[in-house]
Amino acid sequence: MSRSDPIRVNYYNALECAENIANVLFYFGAVISIASIFVTKERLPGLYGVIMVAFAVTVLSIFIVGVSVRLYFFPRAEDNRRREFFGKAYNVSLIHEKTDGYYNNDQVEPVRRIAAQVLENSWFSKSIALRILRLERAKVVIYFMAWFVCVYWRSADFGLILAVSQAVFSEQVIAKYIRLEWLRSRCEDTYDRTRNLFNSCASDASFNAMAMELCSFYETSKSNAAITFPSSTFMKMNHSLSEEWGRIRIDLNI
Structure with missing residues (x-):
């Protein structure tokens, strides 16, 4: 029996990618946050400025990616999965992408x-x-x-x-x-x-x-x-x- 899941490929893979980006940004932000404690403005003003800018950009990026995951990628994937789920149950076509073998x-x-x-x-x-x-x-x-x-x-x-x-x-x-x-x-x-x-x-x-x-x-x-x-x-x-x-x-x- 062949097995394929185009919904996972087309929707959940994009969701997983976005979540991985959010995780990388989070850990990068955590490292920067800890680094900022040891890099003082008085001793290394140039590096301190770079760290602060990087931290601000990281926080903003985490916010944007997080909102995108919660309000776009996750609902889109779940909505299409439910369409396919109920289409299978009632033997009707609610979405053109259909799993095979499930x-x-x-x-x-x-x-x-x-x-x-x-x-x-x-x-x-x-x-x-x-x-x-x-x-x-x-x-x-x-x-x-x-x-x-x-x-x-x-x-x-x-x-x-x-x-x-x-x-x-x-x-x-x-x-x-x-x-x-x-x-x-x-x-x-x-x-x-x-x-x-x-x-x-x-x-x-x-x-x-x-x-x-x-x-x-x-x-x-x-x-x-x-x-x-x-x-x-x-x-x-x-x-x-x-x-x-x-x-x-x-x-x-x-």
Whole structure:
């Protein structure tokens, strides 16, 4: 079976690129912020001026890229993914770019197909989030250790403590880690509840209502977390997760 995902290529790759630029700018700004503590205006006025200008440009660039990610790249990618998602469920064409080899289930009724697709998506999302968190948890521990050393190092400059604290408790470090943990938890909850729904003896009306609620739960979780999974991680795990998804389908008879 051929597998292709033009939506990831055309939209999520651009989003991932923009987020990588924001991350580079953030770490560059953190380095400049710390460097400004050791380069004084009195001793090295020329270098100090360069650092201040670079810092100002970096802050402005982070703002512009951040707004672009939140208000353009992320919504554009998610909107097109949802169009393709619901188009697959109802067997209509809402977008000309279509995935091939994904959303594999034998359900015929549209709402049951939506439930099966939510189950598949949440299975992939929770597994990928857990893999990414292995590294993120280690990074957070290292960041906290660095912050702890700065805070309790008696001879540490107060400006250095503030610079390190700003970096550690920023959107790109702690806040992103918390959002990723939250998204993992919500995806696991979605998967478990959707799997239980297929195992239940709910009436058609109850099944349809719960399926749509779970779809909304999953989609709002993604939107609120605003986390983009790296394409490299997805590609590494895609084969094994697809094989496991095949076994899940057989087990649930979907």
